Amino acid sequence: MHQDIEQVLYDQKALTEVTKSLGAQLTVDYAGKNPLVVCVLKGAILFMADLVRQIDTHVELDFMDVSSYGGATVSSGEVKIVKDLDTSVENRDVLIVEDIVDTGRTLNYIADLFKYRKAKSVKICTLLDKPETRVVPVHVDYSGFKVPNAFLVGYGLDYAEHYRNLPYIGILKSSVYQTK
Numbered sequence: 488m489h490q491d492i493e494q495v496l497y498d499q500k501a502l503t504e505v506t507k508s509l510g511a512q513l514t515v516d517y518a519g520k521n522p523l524v525v526c527v528l529k530g531a532i533l534f535m536a537d538l539v540r541q542i543d544t545h546v547e548l549d550f551m552d553v554s555s556y557g558g559a560t561v562s563s564g565e566v567k568i569v570k571d572l573d574t575s576v577e578n579r580d581v582l583i584v585e586d587i588v589d590t591g592r593t594l595n596y597i598a599d600l601f602k603y604r605k606a607k608s609v610k611i612c613t614l615l616d617k618p619e620t621r622v623v624p625v626h627v628d629y630s631g632f633k634v635p636n637a638f639l640v641g642y643g644l645d646y647a648e649h650y651r652n653l654p655y656i657g658i659l660k661s662s663v664y665q666t667k
């Protein structure tokens with residue numbers, strides 16, 4: 488285990504199992520629908536890559552880069568589009584894939600944007616849901632794990648761009664981001 492990790496919450500086996508189970512459900516729900524599966528960069532990249540391999544029906548992929556944390560552990564409150572989709576969502580069934588819903592600001596913003604752009608349907612699949620810290624409402628359609636109010640890293644989740652490549656999800660030691 489990495490020295491900056493307090494506790495491992497989900498190891499590779501747990502992540503594989505939950506991804507398979509979500510993929511099986513999505514295979515049923517999206518059969519014949521040709522959904523546009525949108526990965527929210529960068530955090531969701533590892534989950535997206537594993538999840539779509541478990542979806543056994545036709546899908547198209549696209550990527551959107553949105554950022555609100557910068558180098559901090561607390562949301563700035565302002566959501567910025569860094570890279571927009573290449574595809575039009577108009578009249579498409581859109582499935583947004585996220586690593587974590589925390590304050591809800593990122594997904595609230597993206598889901599509203601896709602509805603405004605006239606998507607036929609907008610659903611959310613998140614690996615992690617941290618309900619205690621929600622500031623704005625988000626309807627989560629598919630969720631892997633409900634997590635406690637701690638700063639998590641690994642499997643795509645970062646602190647100041649570090650730890651995304653850890654193959655598990657763990658709680659980051661607070662001594663790493665607290666200066667005193």
Ligand SMILES: O=P(O)(O)OC[C@H]1O[C@H](OP(=O)(O)OP(=O)(O)O)[C@H](O)[C@@H]1O
Pocket residue numbers: 527528529530531553554555556557562585586587588589590591592593594645
């Ligand atoms: O519910 P929220 O409070 O909005 O937080 C969740 C979002 O924050 C993180 O992304 P971040 O903006 O840090 O960018 P990153 O994915 O590139 O790390 C995370 O990957 C989610 O997208």
Ligand code: HPA
Pocket residue numbers: 556587589590637638639640644645646
């Ligand atoms: O717990 C978290 N870890 C990493 N990035 C995040 N973005 C929102 N919450 C988190």
Ligand SMILES: [Mg+2]
Pocket residue numbers: 530556644645
């Ligand atoms: Mg982040």
